[in-house]
Amino acid sequence: MALREQAIAAKRASVETAALSIPEKNRVLEAMGRALLVRQDEILEANALDVAAGREHLSPALIDRLTLTKARIEAMAQGFMDVAGLPDPIGQVISMEKRPNGLVIGQRRVPLGLVGVIYEARPNVTADVASLCVKTGNACLLKGGKEAFRSNLAIVKILQDAGKETGYPGDAVQLVMDTSRETTREMMGLTGILDVLIPRGGAGLIRAVVENASVPVIETGVGICHTYVDEGADLAMAQRIAVNAKVSRPGVCNAMETLLVHRAVASIFLPSCLEALKAKGVEIRGCAETQRIVPWVKPAAEEDWDTEYLDLILSVKVVNGMDEAVEHIRDHGTGHSEAIITENYTRAQNFLERVDAAAVYVNASTRFTDGFEFGYGAEIGISTQKLHARGPMGLLALTSTKYIIYGSGQVRE
Amino acid sequence: MALREQAIAAKRASVETAALSIPEKNRVLEAMGRALLVRQDEILEANALDVAAGREHLSPALIDRLTLTKARIEAMAQGFMDVAGLPDPIGQVISMEKRPNGLVIGQRRVPLGLVGVIYEARPNVTADVASLCVKTGNACLLKGGKEAFRSNLAIVKILQDAGKETGYPGDAVQLVMDTSRETTREMMGLTGILDVLIPRGGAGLIRAVVENASVPVIETGVGICHTYVDEGADLAMAQRIAVNAKVSRPGVCNAMETLLVHRAVASIFLPSCLEALKAKGVEIRGCAETQRIVPWVKPAAEEDWDTEYLDLILSVKVVNGMDEAVEHIRDHGTGHSEAIITENYTRAQNFLERVDAAAVYVNASTRFTDGFEFGYGAEIGISTQKLHARGPMGLLALTSTKYIIYGSGQVRE
Incomplete structure (x- = not known):
């Protein structure tokens, strides 16, 4: 027929x-x-x-x-x-x-x-x-x-x-x-x-x-998902979430592709977190500041911020604060899933308010964007x-x- | 700019x-x-x-x-x-x-x-x-x-x-x-x-x-809307609704373009209803059976059933029952507004169930399909x-x- x-x-x-x-x-x-x-x-x-x-x-x-x-x-x-x-x-x-x-x-x-x-x-x-x-x-x-x-x-x-x-x-x-x-x-x-x-x-x-x-x-589907680690975040939690968001299933649309880190915590957070990611086989491509803090990181090119790797590759950027993180997400995100890791109440609410995406998270892995995880018992796809x-x-x-x-x-x- | x-x-x-x-x-x-x-x-x-x-x-x-x-x-x-x-x-x-x-x-x-x-x-x-x-x-x-x-x-x-x-x-x-x-x-x-x-x-x-x-x-918008007058309908109500649906504002998408009438009531209903429409300046184009009952009616061509007149013109068809009415609406409707005029409980419910349109009415004028009439206080258009x-x-x-x-x-x- x-x-x-x-x-x-x-x-x-x-x-x-x-x-x-x-x-x-x-x-x-x-x-x-x-x-x-x-x-x-x-x-x-x-x-x-x-x-x-x-x-x-x-x-x-x-x-x-x-x-x-x-x-x-x-x-x-x-x-x-x-x-x-x-x-x-x-x-x-x-x-x-x-x-x-x-x-x-x-x-x-x-x-x-x-x-x-x-x-x-x-x-x-x-x-x-x-x-x-x-x-x-x-x-x-x-x-x-x-x-x-x-x-x-x-x-x-x-x-x-x-x-x-x-x-x-x-x-x-x-x-x-x-x-x-x-x-x-x-x-x-x-x-x-x-x-x-x-x-x-x-x-x-x-x-x-x-x-x-x-x-x-x-x-459906295309996901350049970000995790932003805020000043004063619980850094152990941030690392657990970052590793999960990148590594648990890198080939899917809700996996993290870019990690954004507040300047104030970058030098404490990045060495340990990037080491943990590296140990799981993740290739890291960072901004100049990231490379300064963790010398073995490869340089990120402009197009890295716009790439859905779907692979064990992560781009990392140090930002001056939430405004810059939100702007970066606005410029490079695909409106899929975005997360902030923070202990600050006001910034948590502001991130939820200002980031324009299908799913916006506080203190959780972007990997949860899924019909079954959301309790629908089924999924036909993820609309962006x-x-x-x-x-x-x-x-x-x-x-x-x-x-x-x-x-x-x-x-x- | x-x-x-x-x-x-x-x-x-x-x-x-x-x-x-x-x-x-x-x-x-x-x-x-x-x-x-x-x-x-x-x-x-x-x-x-x-x-x-x-x-x-x-x-x-x-x-x-x-x-x-x-x-x-x-x-x-x-x-x-x-x-x-x-x-x-x-x-x-x-x-x-x-x-x-x-x-x-x-x-x-x-x-x-x-x-x-x-x-x-x-x-x-x-x-x-x-x-x-x-x-x-x-x-x-x-x-x-x-x-x-x-x-x-x-x-x-x-x-x-x-x-x-x-x-x-x-x-x-x-x-x-x-x-x-x-x-x-x-x-x-x-x-x-x-x-x-x-x-x-x-x-x-x-x-x-x-x-x-x-x-x-x-x-938005295109509306070839039908009113089906069922066997045993309140014919005075049917006439009031038909005249309103056609005449109150013929240039809009929720106006009736085709009147479908059950064979059992056609010879009682059509002479009076079509006369009333004619008195309001409506040109009537009917099927052979309609013309037999009301000789002054012009013949409807095949394309009349697929025409949104947006004018004081109405096509009229005598049908053998609700099944034929529903089929006619499926073949010629645009999924906008459809109405049945009936006193029969089961056929009212079945019409609501079976007709696939944005708005399906029992015993009311299709002209009500409108954001203000539906109580929204505003309207950006009517989606079909x-x-x-x-x-x-x-x-x-x-x-x-x-x-x-x-x-x-x-x-x-």
């Missing part, structure tokens, strides 16, 4: 999925989770072919993300069970009021309709997105990385089969069959069919979608735009609202 | 406006409202020039929208006072929860940043949008129709002057000085500067913006998309949120 036909079929199916009851949707989710377990051999077989083909040109990190194991498939299946157990947002009336003219106006949560997601070669995303869309009554059009195509196809086939057995429309979960870039461009132009397009992946993909899409887009959803997106981000109005013959004027 | 420089200046000013306190913003609004009254002669003079120039090529309806009078300027000024009196959404913490690890995670309402609006030759929109943006701590970049340029310039100058006197940054309210289409195209591409672009105006403008913008867009805002947009639609997280040294894993 060509992309446009797939999309139209999915859109049509979204009318049916929107009308499903809460228990119906949960039965579908449970059936899908069970089917993934029962038919895991099909997935493992397909995945083995993907991995074999990928070995030639993919990095070990990418191979790791691509590879499925029995345990990972069990986790995928458990994801469906977990999502089934979450509260269902659809149908919820979030406000209802009687107007002076007697009209009763309510606002009811409804599905978005057809959700498009473009992502890299991570087959578990296929399952995650499908489960969240089933729960929220949306149909989905999934374009996974070509290196995972066989795995994705096996997963989607199993989900479709399990869906059909429980009365779920087969067209509601669609995998895009042509994994070329041309198809990405075509998806961006499905105006009136795709209700939202979420690009998950590298900065290049996200920029291309933001620049070229005519369908509504939710921008201000419209519709900002920060970790759970089920609510996949919903819209409509006004329902109960009248008794009212006319206007 | 070139557009891009204007936008950058406004964006910079938005950092300051975001930090203003509630009383500061209200003082600015009141000063702006007073200045519009005090300096109304400047506006009237500029407007007289616009109107004189427009007489040559604008329709009487457009001249009416363009023309300002003492009373209309007073209403504009009163708008600022009214907005000052509305509750301020900025800073509101809409949820705050303590996670098991002790992190306290809150979601706080913040301004969007820089709001762009493109609109037609209606100078009052300049004042409306500015007042809503001041209240919500946003800067704005306003592109009004070229026929109203002198009026808009006079208004914006007065607002800027009054703002400056009360400590409000002069760059925060900007009128685009070049009213050409080229500038519209340039606005659409201000990625990273414009946080949202709202096109208000004709279907052509809205389509062009949706298709070509790389900045986030909120689609599903992301971010749907239906009438008040102050909340001009806000985003950010997560604020109070930690005590938490690290992940």
Whole structure:
């Protein structure tokens, strides 16, 4: 089926999925989770072919993300069970009021309709997105990385089969069959069919979608996250947090890329903290002042402040105070996650007030920006735009609202 | 100043406006409202020039929208006072929860940043949008129709002057000085500067913006609204509502364009209702069955069902029941406002459930879809998309949120 036909079929199916009851949707989710377990051999077989083909040109990190194991498939299946157990947002009336003219106006949560997601070669995303869309009554059009195509196809086939057995429309979960870039461009132009397009992946993909899409887009992910260590901070805590923010998972968007340190504590804090980071394999690139204090630090170039390393590399800058830290974050941040480490009440509140990002922290690691850590029980991505959803997106981000109005013959004027 | 420089200046000013306190913003609004009254002669003079120039090529309806009078300027000024009196959404913490690890995670309402609006030759929109943006701590970049340029310039100058006197940054309210289409195209591409672009105006403008913008867009306005008169409806009520929905202000997006009537009541309802509409000057274009019942009705062509007349023209179709009505609305509606007139409880609920539109009514005129009628005290437009805002947009639609997280040294894993 060509992309446009797939999309139209999915859109049509979204009318049916929107009308499903809460228990119906949960039965579908449970059936899908069970089917993934029962038919895991099909997935493992397909995945083995993907991995074999990928070995030639993919990095070990990418191979790791691509590879499925029995345990990972069990986790995928458990994801469906977990999502089934979450509260269902659809149908919820979030406000209802009687107007002076007697009209009763309510606002009811409804599905978005057809959700498009473009992502890299991570087959578990296929399952995650499908489960969240089933729960929220949306149909989905999934374009996974070509290196995972066989795995994705096996997963989607199993989900479709399990869906059909429980009365779920087969067209509601669609995998895009042509994994070329041309198809990405075509998806961006499905105006009136795709209700939202979420690009998950590298900065290049996200920029291309933001620049070229005519369908509504939710921008995700790019994170140049800062941690600012204030004058009078608890320096032991600051070091613990800095190391965690950089090292616990350097390849993700909520990892710290730049450490900002108040001049007054730099000469006490930096030697110990940078030594600890170095011991974990982190390459440090610092400003002149950082290099003066810790001579083995490499010099940071201007572009370091604007680089999302996604790697064991950290840029470090000594600043004259919170104003300079906030300005640096304004100039170089991507609006993802920013943290201050401080014991000062007023500066803590001011940092929360002045820094413009999806998540602003006092005395905690930026690594917590995540749908599960925020208690949403699920995550479709992390929005770095201000419209519709900002920060970790759970089920609510996949919903819209409509006004329902109960009248008794009212006319206007 | 070139557009891009204007936008950058406004964006910079938005950092300051975001930090203003509630009383500061209200003082600015009141000063702006007073200045519009005090300096109304400047506006009237500029407007007289616009109107004189427009007489040559604008329709009487457009001249009416363009023309300002003492009373209309007073209403504009009163708008600022009214907005000052509305509750301020900025800073509101809409949820705050303590996670098991002790992190306290809150979601706080913040301004969007820089709001762009493109609109037609209606100078009052300049004042409306500015007042809503001041209240919500946003800067704005306003592109009004070229026929109203002198009026808009006079208004914006007065607002800027009054703002400056009360400590409000002069760059925060900007009128685009070049009213050409080229500038519209340039606005659409201000990625990273414009946080949202709202096109208000004709279907052509809205389509062009949706298709070509790389900045986030909120689609507004196009309304092919239906009223479905069900079997067993209160026909007197149905007629009152139909006449109101069509005639009270035919040029706006929430006016009815198509009347759908259940076959069982068509022969009783249509003669009287269509006669009443005809008496108000409405041209009727009907399906074959409508023409059979009311012989003077003109035939409707296929394209009539997809036309937003914005005029005293109505298309009428006899349907076999609610299913056909809902399908017709799905195929031809624009997701704006749809109504059922019925006395049947189950069909009322089903219509509310099944029709996918920003506002769905039972027994009321679609003309109520409006920020003021919904009790928002203001309106920036009516969104017909599903992301971010749907239906009438008040102050909340001009806000985003950010997560604020109070930690005590938490690290992940």
